[in-house]
Amino acid sequence: MPAETPPESAAATHATVLELLQLLNRAEERPEGGGLARNELEREMEQFWTIASGESDLVSDLEMLVTNGLVRVDILDSRPARLESSPGGRYRITNEGRSFLLNQQRESGEVEYHSRDGS
Numbered sequence: 001m002p003a004e005t006p007p008e009s010a011a012a013t014h015a016t017v018l019e020l021l022q023l024l025n026r027a028e029e030r031p032e033g034g035g036l037a038r039n040e041l042e043r044e045m046e047q048f049w050t051i052a053s054g055e056s057d058l059v060s061d062l063e064m065l066v067t068n069g070l071v072r073v074d075i076l077d078s079r080p081a082r083l084e085s086s087p088g089g090r091y092r093i094t095n096e097g098r099s100f101l102l103n104q105q106r107e108s109g110e111v112e113y114h115s116r117d118g119s
Contacts, residue, residue, distance in 0.1 A: 012055035017065060019048055020058075021101040024071060024093035035074065035092035038062070062091065070097035 023044055027036045036044070042058060050056035065071035075089040093101070 009055065012050040012053075013061060013064075016045075016048065016050045016056040016058070016061045017070075018101065018104055019045065019050075020061060020065060021070065021093055021097050024091060025098060025101060028093060035090035037090050041091060065097065066091075070094055070100055 020041065023041065024035060027033070041062070045051050045058055051058055062071065066073060070093070071091050072094055073089040073091055
């Protein structure tokens with residue numbers, strides 16, 4: 001039976017995952033688009049509370065997002081890329097990742113949702 005994740009750890013992972021998805025979503029909206037390299041993500045996330053406090057592991061959380069199809073890695077060179085090393089690729093949010101992010105924002109009240117009929 002797998003070990004249970006403490007609620008604090010699950011909350012930290014959830015917060016990190018949402019922050020990563022928000023960063024990647026914003027990166028796609030910039031004129032140059034194209035996602036973010038791992039070193040860019042590390043730099044952007046180094047002061048985020050879950051990373052700075054050591055409550056969450058950026059590489060593990062990225063790996064989880066890739067494994068679950070919420071983020072993809074576009075490889076830019078022919079060398080094999082591993083998440084543990086600095087891959088020659090860029091992390092990009094997928095449509096599934098965007099949907100997950102939007103649903104989480106709606107649930108938390110960060111985004112107001114209106115149906116097509118205006119309700």
